[in-house]
Amino acid sequence: MGEIFRKGIKERRKKLTDLLIKWNVYENEESLKDLSLTELEREYKIFILESHPHDSIGSIQWKNHH
Template structure:
């Protein structure tokens, strides 16, 4: 498997672990890239658009 594909797999596994998918790391590691992408699409459809690990979160803001 190419280096880019393996990096993509690792990225998806990391993101799926953050979103507490009902699978263990070992189970995720056994999935193909296509299967991981399918699982991640399911998570994306169920999540709020701003809840991703890379999204901006305001800290120490004043509430009015």
């Protein structure tokens, strides 16, 4: 059971790290490696709350059909 739990934490850390880098909140993984999972979750939530609802993150994207 402990191995499954560790794997889940590792996968969640990787997902949050990738998203924060993708959205230019942080420049690289090196700046995030010392943060705990709780701190990464907090950074993610702060970013989502401060993002404008019509930004490219999670918003509806219109496509022009000619």
